[in-house]
Amino acid sequence: MKSYVALLHSIILGEGRRVVMADLKAMAVALGCEAPRTLAATGNLVFEAPEKAHEEIEAELEKAFAAAFGRHVDIIVRSAEDWLQLAAGNPFLAQSEKDPASVHVRVMRAPLEQDIRDKLLGYCSNGERLAIVGGDLWADFGGKASHSKLLGALTTKRLGVGTLRNWNTVRGIRAMLTG
Template identity: 30%
Template sequence: MPTYVAFLRAVNVGGTGKLPMADLRAMCESVGLTNVRTYIASGNVVFQSRLSEASVKAKLERCLEDYAGKPVGVLVRTGAELAAVLEGNPFKAQAANRTVAIFLDGPPPADTLVAMSGRQEEEVALGAREIYVHYGDGMAHSKLKIPAAKTGTARNMNTVATLVAWAAQ
């Protein structure tokens, strides 16, 4: 049975989107996902399902909207796809906690790099369905705006590495 990883947008970040991980696990199980595990409180879920990626995404988004009363974006990858994201990180020599993958539903638009604004010391590269960013001075001081990332969600490489390991178990 395929193993998937789901990333929820704007959950338990900056005091918004409160969602206890026990509730998230219960929601996942209620739509038929099995072997559900959550990692840290920012909306990372590893599970197994015979459903397609699109079906998993749709079921989770409906369930989360019912819970939150508003849409909650969900980005889904197979365990193998997530391993490829980690392997494809072009900034492996940089600090993993300052390098993120911004997960998207589809390939980054062709104009992603030229449409950015506020870029300072950040390094940016495009992946298959993600945008990699290395924040040399840390995210807290960055003014970088990436319009293509508006509906995506970012995870640092430490989190990605842990989720890849969990998905491989």
């Protein structure tokens, strides 16, 4: 068995409806995942499963999610080793430790090319910093992400399938994997 992290792009099912984490864990168990656990109510699932390609696990989870909740949601899967590498690669660690909610990573299904960073710099107007590490986009918003024009530019249409997580979440998942 191998440990995996699954990140839901969204837990919103419709007007006033959200995915309940107990239901998400039950869906994972029905798929044959073992020891599913969640971090807060934000669509982060850690579980054990037989080793297979991330794309295969993503497809299985997305199909099961649509059947269980009546809506397609993009799901990004990383192995525990990949997640620990992602966390260790934080290029803005000092700022992350000062203000964990100001540093985010957009975890990507397909790695971003380095040139996308330059294309996004035009949206940085409040001193935001960007880095692509291992194909994922790290952003130091220097404060609240919601106050930045950059946040609105980090879309699936522009970047491809991915989902944002702040440093609190990244390190919380890391602790779930190592604790």
